[in-house]
Amino acid sequence: MKTRSATICVPFHQASIGEAEAAAAAAVIRSGWLTTGPRSFEFEQQFAEYVGAKYALAVNSCTAALHLALEAIGLSNGDEVLVPTVTFTATGEVVGYFGAQPVLVDVDPLTLNLCPVDAERKITAKTRAIIPVHFAGQPCDMDAIHDLAQRHGLRVVEDAAHAVPASYHGRPIGSVSETTCFSFYATKTLSTGEGGMLTTDDAAIADRVRLMRLHGIGRDAWKRYTAEGTWYYEVLASGFKYNMSDVLAAIGLVQLAKCDDMRARRATIAQRYDDAFGGIPALETPTLLADRQSSMHLYVLRLRIEQLRITRNDLIQHLKNVDIATSVHFIPLHMHPYYRDTFGYKSSDFPVAAREFERYLSLPLFPDMTGEQVNHVIESVCRIVSANRS
Numbered sequence: 001m002k003t004r005s006a007t008i009c010v011p012f013h014q015a016s017i018g019e020a021e022a023a024a025a026a027a028v029i030r031s032g033w034l035t036t037g038p039r040s041f042e043f044e045q046q047f048a049e050y051v052g053a054k055y056a057l058a059v060n061s062c063t064a065a066l067h068l069a070l071e072a073i074g075l076s077n078g079d080e081v082l083v084p085t086v087t088f089t090a091t092g093e094v095v096g097y098f099g100a101q102p103v104l105v106d107v108d109p110l111t112l113n114l115c116p117v118d119a120e121r122k123i124t125a126k127t128r129a130i131i132p133v134h135f136a137g138q139p140c141d142m143d144a145i146h147d148l149a150q151r152h153g154l155r156v157v158e159d160a161a162h163a164v165p166a167s168y169h170g171r172p173i174g175s176v177s178e179t180t181c182f183s184f185y186a187t188k189t190l191s192t193g194e195g196g197m198l199t200t201d202d203a204a205i206a207d208r209v210r211l212m213r214l215h216g217i218g219r220d221a222w223k224r225y226t227a228e229g230t231w232y233y234e235v236l237a238s239g240f241k242y243n244m245s246d247v248l249a250a251i252g253l254v255q256l257a258k259c260d261d262m263r264a265r266r267a268t269i270a271q272r273y274d275d276a277f278g279g280i281p282a283l284e285t286p287t288l289l290a291d292r293q294s295s296m297h298l299y300v301l302r303l304r305i306e307q308l309r310i311t312r313n314d315l316i317q318h319l320k321n322v323d324i325a326t327s328v329h330f331i332p333l334h335m336h337p338y339y340r341d342t343f344g345y346k347s348s349d350f351p352v353a354a355r356e357f358e359r360y361l362s363l364p365l366f367p368d369m370t371g372e373q374v375n376h377v378i379e380s381v382c383r384i385v386s387a388n389r390s
Contacts, residue, residue: 008376012325015191016262016367017251024250031246036214039246043253044197050256051164051174053199055206058249059213062161062183062196063090064242066131067097069179069198072208073155075100075128082122082130082154084114085332085345085353091131091159092333101343103127104334106350110287111135112300112360115352116144120152129155134163134173136329136362137189137295138288142168142176157181162297164190165259169291174199184248189262189295190255192248213242265367266296269374273299273363276378282307282385298329299365301381305358310388312359318384324377327362 028039040058048056059065075081077099083092085104092102106118112135119130130149132140140158149156158173160166161183166173174180179202184195200206210219216239255262270286277283284302288294303312310318316326332353334345347354363377 008372009323010325010364010369010373010377012327012362012364013187013366014368015186016255016258017191021251021254024254025247028246028250034247035245036243037246039249039253040244043244043249043256046253046256047174047197048199050259051172051180051199053175053180054201055199055203056174057198057200057206057209057213058244058252059196059198059242060194060244060248061090061242062159062181062185063094064213064240065181065196065198066090066094066157066159067240068209068212068242069157069181069205070094070098070100070129071212072179072205073129073157078126079128080124080126081128082114082119083333084131084133084135085334085350086112086135086330086357087133087159087333088161088330089333089336089338090161091133092339095131100128101126102333102339104339104343104345104350106352107135107356108141109352109356111138111140111289112353112356113138113140114145116141116148119145120148123148123152123154127152127154129157131157131159133159133161134166134295135298136286136300137162137166137297138286139163139166139168139173139176139292139294146177161185161188163295164188165263165293166295167293173295175201178202179205184252184255189266189297190252190259192244192252192255195244195248195252211237212239215239215241262367263295266365269365269369270296270299272374273301273365273378276382277301280382280385282389283381296365299363300329300360301363302356303359303361307390308385308388309390310384312361314388315381315384316361319377319380322376322380324380325364328357328360329362332357 044056075098079100081095083102095102156177158180163173182197184192216237333339
């Protein structure tokens with residue numbers, strides 16, 4: 001029987017977007033310049049400074065950034081790329097754009113990040129690159145990944161869709177590897193609705209991405225419709241339509257200015273969850289490693305299902321019944337029909353991911369959560385778990 005809280009509804013996520021973002025977007029609209037232009041380049045400059053990278057290239061999604069990064073390193077048909085199985089499909093999907101194969105890798109049982117040991121086992125003569133994904137915002141073991149890449153001649157493309165602001169050994173994510181790709185999707189820690197960014201210190205990669213994100217047209221093509229520009233342009237390569245608009249960039253500039261404050265608020269909520277759930281034997285709170293800082297994008301709670309009479313799916317439904325939305329990050333790639341049928345992957349190939357998938361769920365965690373909402377989540381989880389101990 002479904003029961004509802006009389007007054008409290010907790011969405012899984014709500015973007016921290018307000019009047020400042022609305023005013024910034026309105027100013028762009030009033031300017032008459034809507035597509036890539038001055039605000040986009042200002043956003044790039046400020047983002048590069050924020051993460052400590054020499055170059056930042058704004059695009060329309062993290063998927064686009066990943067695609068452009070792999071194109072810039074020369075990925076081609078028949079190559080292989082190491083990808084964690086616990087990730088969103090975009091991480092593996094972009095590899096297929098080149099006729100290359102995503103080689104799925106199991107994850108670390110503590111962090112759910114890519115396991116470097118399993119990655120090394122899966123390297124072949126065809127392996128060209130590795131894409132570590134900073135799951136839930138906690139950076140991967142980048143020392144081990146860089147060591148692996150150096151020994152085997154691999155390129156490193158970080159999927160940092162969850163990881164702004166985050167840091168590894170004191171270095172901001174975005175300045176650690178050859179290329180790093182960020183997401184500004186509606187549910188992310190910095191949101192422009194849709195959008196992404198690629199960072200790099202390599203001038204050649206930056207030039208290639210800049211060229212390929214807008215149809216392969218030569219540098220400053222956007223200026224041909226301004227007083228500084230000319231009607232003449234040259235197509236230098238067969239590129240893509242991946243540029244960001246100034247409307248989104250204006251929102252991004254406002255979001256970037258409050259990014260640290262939003263992270264601090266998420267961390268405060270996560271600590272309240274830890275304090276409430278840490279003493280319950282049937283629950284396992286996230287492990288945060290001391291040598292890195294998480295963006296606190298997701299709060300992934302795990303159940304010790306052998307101590308409960310309900311499953312993860314049951315808990316999700318019980319929480320839904322009291323107006324608390326949750327999610328699952330992620331259904332491992334090897335479990336999806338496309339990856340299973342195309343590449344022959346099976347759950348026994350990924351024992352850690354297969355086991356952990358059955359017991360994790362993501363609780364609401366966003367800066368504008370009220371104290372009442374946080375209390376409702378805590379009280380509901382504790383009540384449901386207590387009533388269903390085995």
